[in-house]
Amino acid sequence: MSNLITSSEAFARLGDPNVVFADVRFVLGELESGHEAYKLSHIPGAVFFDLNADLSGPKETHGGGHPLPHPDLFADKLGRASIDEHTEVIVYDDQGGSIASRLWWMLKHAGHERVKLLVGGFSGWLAEGYPVTDEASHSVLKRFVPRFDERWQASMADVKVGIGSEGRVLIDSRIPKRYTGEDATKYLKAGHIPGAINHYWENGSPDGRFLDANAQKERFRDIDTDREIIVYCGAGVTACPNVLALTEAGYTRVKLYVGSWSDWISYSENPIATGEE
Template sequence: MSNLIAAAEAAERLGRPDAVFADVRFVLGEPEAGQAAYVRGHIPGAVFFDLNKDLSGPKETHGGGHPLPAMDEFARKLGEAGIDAGTEVIVYDDQGGSIAARLWWMLKHAGHERVRLLAEGFSAWRDAGFPVTAEPPRPIARTFVPRVDDRLRATVADVRAGLERRDRVVLVDSRIPRRYTGEDATKYAKAGHIPGAINRYWEDGSPGGVFLGAEAQWERFEGIPADRDIIVYCGAGVTACPNVLALTEAGYPNVRLYVGSWSDWISYEDNPIAKGEE
């Protein structure tokens, strides 16, 4: 089954007790903007998840800018939102899937298979005339029991080991090219990329805010053998997620998210850094 769902098909799920829409709109640099937009209007019945409050844990010395929350806390919030093992979850944002894909990945990591990304995003949904409401949802609480799949997650130790196994491991940097090359040194304390990583900017997978399908995503990653262990990272473990989804949709079977990403990598003084094109 595809990890994507079109608006017309998603609309058929409205009102179904076994389907939950999850609104994950978030504007980096404007942390309250996503929830404010949700309050003004959202897909009927949609519950809201905040990137900072619900999909991230406390920052520490290591772990990056958006470490994962405790799994029991995440599971509790999923249950309160009406999500359990039998629920189909449709995630959406208005940022090309960049934030919604984080929830998609977290649900997969928690062992939940029935989750798909609304390919067109919220604005396209609204502009196409599908229902929008400001009425708060009334989810029926359920119990979400996580079945953590750590095969989907890479640690800093995994990345270090990958540097010694470049014949088997491919590192994919999802950031905008100028940050990958190190030309833009404004966001983090150190500029550049993890040595050996190739650059595939995440936004190229959702031009105009519409997430591309399997064939187009395969073309984006042309040249990466399908049997490789692929580790994907970005700046802080969020915008790598759409590339993880894209690679999975394209049929790559061994894709992992380096949750800490660049912000975790540079927190270790001895980790090597490369600049320029690979």
């Protein structure tokens, strides 16, 4: 079953009480832009999720730039958004799926299977002429009970054990210059985790439109489908579209290293590589 949904398929679900549209627009460095965009215009009935306030917990010494929120707080947010185990969730953003995929992954990790990413995001929805509104959504309070599946998540210890292992693949989802260490502007240390290969996440959604399963399979044709894959980025967000893309392509052993590079470099003893692997 696909993790993607087209605008026409999603439009057919508008008004269904068992379907929730989740608007996850967010621009890194412009903290209020997503919510402001939501207030101006969104898919009718959509509820808003903020990357920092709803999909992340407080930063600490370790754990990365976007650690997971407390499970109870996340479950409460879902319940207040009319989401329970019977709800189908359609997530969208306007950033090529990079932010919405974080909610997709968090729901999968929490044991919720019925979640799909809107192909083309909000811009695609608009371009195809589907309705939008500035009216606030009216949610029905529900109770979401998470059943966390740790097969979706990798710890730093898992990553360290996997370095050099023939049975595991480590994917760095960042822009190539950050992977090689040429761009050292964002983090205190430059480079990548030793052994990682680079698959820039944005190659999976050129022009903001998420590629289908066959195209994603072609992107990752160098990786055997039976291998365990751990994916990371800078802070645990833009790795998520690669996790989704790999899952869509048929890979079944895919995990997210939530802390990602920002967590890895918070430990002085962790090794760093530069250049191409």
